[in-house]
Amino acid sequence: MNKSFWILAILPGLFSCSNKKQITTTPKMDFFCTQFSQNDTIPDSLSCKAGLAMKTPDLKWKNAPKDIQSWAVIMDDIDAIPVAGHIWTHWVVYNIPADKMEIGQNNYPVGSLLGQNSSGKNEYQGPCPPSGQLHHYTFRLYALNATSGLSTSGATAAQLRESMKGKVIDSLVLTGVFQQ
Numbered sequence: 001m002n003k004s005f006w007i008l009a010i011l012p013g014l015f016s017c018s019n020k021k022q023i024t025t026t027p028k029m030d031f032f033c034t035q036f037s038q039n040d041t042i043p044d045s046l047s048c049k050a051g052l053a054m055k056t057p058d059l060k061w062k063n064a065p066k067d068i069q070s071w072a073v074i075m076d077d078i079d080a081i082p083v084a085g086h087i088w089t090h091w092v093v094y095n096i097p098a099d100k101m102e103i104g105q106n107n108y109p110v111g112s113l114l115g116q117n118s119s120g121k122n123e124y125q126g127p128c129p130p131s132g133q134l135h136h137y138t139f140r141l142y143a144l145n146a147t148s149g150l151s152t153s154g155a156t157a158a159q160l161r162e163s164m165k166g167k168v169i170d171s172l173v174l175t176g177v178f179q180q
Helices: 003-014 048-053 157-164
Strands: 030-033 059-062 070-077 088-097 134-144 168-179
Touching: 030 134, 030 168, 059 134, 070 157, 088 157
Parallel strands: none
Antiparallel strands: 030 059, 070 088, 070 134, 134 168
């Protein structure tokens, strides 16, 4: 037989993985709400139907990426453009400490800041689309490698997004729907 054939036949054995390195993978981030599932209906208790008894969603997340320094959440009504002329922001929360993995129902982590919704208020504004219209609400969780750089409450979603440029390690979206 040809010597080249034998050399080619044993080469794969020379490069076998007898000293295999264990490859570890980091679990992917997970983001969810305890009151509704992805693409599910947002309960009335989290909407304008609840009136003064309206609650904030109970948002939770796990499997933080490496080098996380803070979190931010923005809730938008992406179907508001025909009605309002722009995407309507319902909730802005930022500078959530890295070791906090939830925003409890009406319970913000110490150190986090509330930004302005599209009504100009530093508070949660529940879904409240025009009667008969089904709207989609996105809750976007941002994992940041720094704080937002905003040190006071009242930033708009646009200001927060601008301050987060170059700091986002990962982000996830939870979508809920609501109709009156």
